[in-house]
Amino acid sequence: KKIGAGSALTLSSGYLVGQLLATYFHTPGYSPFYAPDCHAALFQTEQAPFSSYQDLALALKEHLELNTDSIPVIFFDTLESKEAYFPDFEALKKLPLDRCILVADDSHGFGILGERGMGAYARLSEFAPRALLVCFSLGKAIGIPAGAVIGSKNLVEALKRTVFFGAASPASPAGLATLTQAWELLLNKRRNLIANVEHFLSGISNKNPFWFTPGIPAFSYQDPGLTAFLKEQGMIVTHFHYPNEDAEPTSRIVITAAHEIHEIDKLTQSINAYFAL
Template sequence: MFTIDEFPGREITVQGKNFLYFGGTAYLGLQTDPEFQSFFIANVKKFGTGYGASRKSNVQISVFEKTETYLTNIVGSEACITLSSGYLAGQLVCDYFSQAAYQLFYAPNTHSALYRNGQFIYQDWSTLTDDLLKSLNLLNEKTPVIFLDSVDFEGVNFPDFNSLKSLPLEKIILVVDDSHGIGITGDYGGGSYRYLESLNPKELVVSCSLGKGFGLQAGAIFSSLRCIENLRNTQFYGGASPATPAAMATLLDADSIYPTKRKRLSENTRFFLEQVQNLALFSFTSGHPAFSFQNQKLSEKLEQERILVTNFRYPTSTSPLMSRIVLSALHTNDDIKKLCTIINSYNS
């Protein structure tokens, strides 16, 4: 474990030593961007540092609705609601479908934001598919709901979602965590919603963190107007404090920054793929800047060369070790060349 005293950008300092950092989830590098920060600081002065009132309050701040309309247009859904975090957004959706009318199926690698402790997670899509089809053949009145992550870091789901295409989706509700897609994948950073909607599921619900692609502490849920209104009318939503208004306003104000950052991130990802020689070391998703691996010695080699990557057990101390190289819009070509030189010289 490394303890630092500032936000981890492309470089971090640990005990007086400088390291290149290829970890975390700050894909666009917005958190340390001076222009982005100036928007946020100005909005903190206008809206305050936090907002503890319910969104159901008799006093409403207009920036929430404005931001939700903006996000709806980017993603391509009918409606959207925002919350204080992506995890809370996922838990709201999980709570909503934890009713007797639904039968829940959790795909491999589904993030814990979408379930509670003790939930059964399928280890492979073939078994999930068999069980789901058996359930449909029973002609019971329960509607099947499939929960999955869009970006599963193994290249199974995004971008083509082939595992879904053999299913009778017109009878199935899809709940998708798009936290690692929103802001960086899809047209205008809209993530996977439009593509998933084209598969014509019975209902589509997409939840996400806005902290990864948009660099702001908040979460969001996208779906039909009917579904969003149902979620809005729950005690779960009404009793929770919202995201800070300053964060919502900054998301709007920084609209002109995102395209340039996404372009740079795409260029960095392409450059990495050109430079690295042994892609077989990694599991990765086409069009995404994260490269997972299961080789502790490689992590140690990179650390010896003053490069730190994501490398810890997640989400609990007994979970498998998660090792991942994450590119961001902040990295330079020289950063990536150094990383790839070390990887290319590594002998497992």
Template sequence: MAISIPRIPDRLIQANGTEYLYFGGTAYLGLQAYPAFTEIFLKNVERYGMHYGASRRSNVALDIYQQAEAHLASWVGSAACLTMSSGYLAAQLVIQHLLEQGHALFAAPNAHTAMLMNGVKKTSSFEELNLALRKEISNNRPLPVLLFDTIDFTSKQFPHFEALQQLPLDKMILVGDDSHGIGIVGDYGTGCYGILKKLNPVQLLVCCSLGKGLGIQAGAVFGNSKLITSLKATPFFGGASPALPAFMGTLIDAEPVYETRRKTLMENYQLFLDTLDKHQSFQHMIGHPTFEFENATLAQKLEERGFIVTNFNYPDANGPLVSRIVLSAYHKKEDVLQLTNCLNTLLT
């Protein structure tokens, strides 16, 4: 049963008359109530208003969108970028367009539900995926497309992408969902685009939510100029309402805040690693501030001791139980130490 709370969670949440330290969710930089960040956002609300009531294809164009997309592309290292109102829509735009172009689309194991549209072929293992891709390549049809999560919480992808490197990347298109990477991993938090580019696929697109790492309710797609231009020409892009223009301005203005908060997050991450005794109790990707576990009773024991962690079935009630400790920049050093002291006691 979900814990009902009256406001967006921060490091502390109140539930049933009890105060808990919160180590769940996806607010990695802890920006949702961070005064320096909200101040930047409110200034952009004053400048751009709450909503842009027009299509991005309109004959009147608000220039902050183009500025923000150029800023994001330069930061990540792609030739071009487009934004939409959510990461889910960004992924759907890419997938629908590639299906319409006649490509066969394959979803890697553990691919996000946003990528599992009708027409996408699901695979249950990388062995199955490898065989399916090579068979499609041998048919001399349009290049096959692989859909995958850069951060899939199984250690199959980030940071080294060993499973991808076993695939015929020189004969296929990669589409990565970097929602849990951008703003967090890579040089200066630029995510996985640069890492994937070095694998030399024929073409690369990276889509993502900007909410988890950057605190912005919007989505983005990164790629070469030709691909991004073709996506912007679709009815899907033209018919969808854009993200709030104030969010676009905040993306640009908050760059120093992002870097400061990421530094704090990485300090908390290193403190957790340094003070946790039983690393083997968790599944962990080096450099990412999340720690998955399969101990069915651990989440309940932590709650009894004043800690709430991610612990629910995803993406629906029939999905697997997701149990995960998530570190954030909003945590204080003493919060992290309290948690690791508790874990060291429980995991003896």
């Protein structure tokens, strides 16, 4: 009700709700199309994502001309692609969304972006797709061990009737109770987070080494030396191979609502010192 969706369901993780959606739409009557940079949680087969939204648009056009009995389903991530990310979603404007079901992974947006942290659902609804489903992990911004799907009441209720949903592990009742009862506290922590991010950005002398999306408290970079330098200063940042050991290391500084101002000051001073070397 807070988000404005017709219905919702929850399971024990964001990955599990992604697999629920992938399984449901890999059936007769639907044709999955994966946008660039779509998260692995939404894949069920070795089907490769499109390399660009232009290629995706051409494939959708061809499919709609030749397959009137199969509804195209677009899987995409609300923040990962530079071509289509919150809040503008420029590349989506060029797709025939009125004839497609849109499935959006908003795991990195829900709890932070949108009005009162409600994520991308309201904004995506403005594009008027044939049907809209948004899935996300509650374990990222909010820290609740669960995943959720929100959207069209008919589709969400159909998902609930599947064998997959019936056999899947549910979200913890205690976790969901915490979410509903602590929402105002979470909103207050979100305000703290926004202030911490602004303080971090104001303290960095050179932002060019970092790639980040406004409003998201994660700052990516490609400099193993910075990771090592920060560790020497007593600070641990995200740095590991993702999504598998053959991939390039993911290096990321994540600011949280729990950080104190003096901790952020130490971090920015260390970053400035490293790039001044």
